[in-house]
Amino acid sequence: MRYIDLHTHTYFRSPDDLQLMAVAGIEAVNICAFFPIEPTYGETLIDFFDWLIEEESGRVESCGLTPYVSAGIHPRSIPKNNFDDAANYLLALIDHGKISAVAEVGMDSGSQKEEEVLRIQLRFAVEYDMPILIHTPRTNKPQILNKLLSILEDERVDPPRVLIDHVTPDLVKKVLDFGAFCGLTVQPGKLTPADVAAVLKEHGSKQLVVDSDLGMYPSDPLALPKTAKHLDREGFSAAEIERILYYNPKLLLR
Template sequence: MENKRGFDDIPIRPAANEADCPCCGSRLKWKNAEGLARLELEAAGHPVPVAAGTMFIDPHAHMISRSTDDYQAMARAGVVAVVEPSFWLGQPRTNLGSYLDYLSTILGFEKFRAGQFGIRHYCCIGLNPKEANNQALAEAVLDALPTFAVKEGVVALGELGYDEQSAQEDKCLRVQVDLAIELDLPIMIHTPHRDKHRGTLRTMDVLAEHRFDPGRCVIDHNTEETVREVLDRGYFAAFSIYPHTKMGNERMTEIVRRYGPERIIVDSACDWGVSDPLAVPKTAVLMAERGIAPSAIRKVTYDNALAVYGLSGAMKQSDWLDPEPIDQSTLFQGNSVLRGGQTPRIEAPQRSMGDIRIA
C-alpha cells in the first residue's frame, strides 16, 4: 500500500519559508505573515499554506449542488460568505411548484446549512435565461418573484440575461430589470456561453434603455473579449473560475495585472458540474505568488463583492465579523447536518477586521 504523507509531514524551513511538497518533492514557498495556518488548499495539485484569518467572499456559488464537505473546505480556506444566484438545475423544471420549492430551499435550508459551518449565505432571486424560453413557466415564475425578492438574505435579482438570445429571453430580462428598479435591488447578469460578446453588449444596451445604474450591476462570466467594454461602461465585471469553459485562475491573474482591481470580482460559480468551490482562495494564492499586491487581491476576492451586494442592505460585514455562534445541535424543520453518533460543533467564531489579509 502506498504510504501517503499529509501536510503535517512536510519538513518546513522557517527561515526560508519553504517546504517540500509531500506529493512530488518540489519546493513550495510562501510569505510568512503573523503565523501560518496549516490549511490544505489544493492549488495546482499541491497543499498550499494560507495565512491564518484570511477572508474571502465567493459571490457566485450554487451551494444547493454542493456537499457539506465543500462547506467545511471553504470555511477552512477562509470563505466567510457566499452568494447563491438562482440557476438552472441541469434539467428543465416542468411546473411552477418545483421552481418555488427551489427558491424556498436556497432561501431557507441552504442558509441554515451554510451557517452550520460558519459561512454566511445570501441569495439572488430570478428567472434564469435558459428557462425563460418556457413561456408558460416563465410567466408564472415572474408573477411569483416579487414575493421572494423581498425575503431576508436577498442581495440582488439574478442570474438574469441571455442564453439563446431569444425574444422571450429579452422580454423576461426587461421585466426583471424593472422589478429590480422597483425594489431598489442590484442585479447579477449571466452572459451567454455562445456568442458571448454580442450577448454582453446587447445586455448592457437593455440596461441602458431602462436607465439601470451600472454601479448596481454585476455582469458575470466575463472573458478577455468582454472585460474592457464592461468596465468602460461602469459595470462590475465578475469572472467565474471555471477552467476550460469560462476563466482559469492564471488568466484571471493576468486580467487583474492588466486592468487593475477596480470593479473586478472573482467567483467560483461552483455547481453540479466539474467546478471548484475553492476557486476564489486558490486564485488569491496564485495572484500572491505572481506578485499581485495584497490590496488588489483583497479588492477582487472580498471588497468589491461586498460593495455592490451591500447596496441591497441585506449584506453587511458585521454578519461574519460578529456572527451567530455555530451550534450544530440545532435543527431546521427537524433536519440536522449531522448523522447518528456524530458530535455537534458548538462554538463562537472569532473574527476581526485585522484578520482580513493575503499572505
C-alpha cells in the same frame, strides 16, 4: 485573506465542499438560483426559491459560511407555463426583503423570450435598488454582451449595481467602460488564476470580481483562495487581491 464568493449554486455540492471553503477563509457565499431544466410550471420555481431561503441557507450556515440568498429566473429555466406566477413571487420576495440580489438572470441563446424575461426582472431590481447578477453564455458571447448592455441601458439600470459574469479577457474593457462590475469566473473551461492576473495587470482592481460559479458542472470550491495564492506569488498587493475577492463582492451585496 478573506473572501466572498458572489456566484455559487451550493445546493449542488456536498457539506465537505462547503466546510472546505469555510476553513480556507471564505466568509460568505451568494447562493444564486438556477433550476437545471425548463420547469413545466412557474410554481416549480416558487418551491425552488423557498427551498433556497428556508433550507439551503441554513445548511450553508451550518457548514461555517454566511449565506446570502438570491433568486431570479435563469434564461435556461424559464417555465413553460404560469411564468407570471413565478415572476410575481420573485417580486414578493424582493418586496419582503427575503433575498439579497436578483440572480442568476441574463441571456443564453439571446431569444426574444429570454429578453422579455430579463427585462421584467430588471424592472423589479431597479424599482427596489437590488444588485443583479447577469449570466453571459459560452457561445456568441460578444454579440449577446452587446445586446445585454443595450437592454441594461434601456431599462435605466444603475451599472454599479450589476455584475456581468463569465466575462472573457477580450470583453473586460467593454464591461468596465459600461460601469458595471466585471465577473471573472475561475473554473475549468472558463478562466484560470493566470488569466485573472493578466486582466488585473491590464485593467486594475476597481471593478473586478472573481467568483467560482460553484455548481453541478466541474467547478472548484477553492477557486478564490487559489487565485489569491497565484496573485500573491505574481507580486500583486494584498489590498488589490482583497479588493477583487472580498471588498468588491461586499460592495455589490450591501
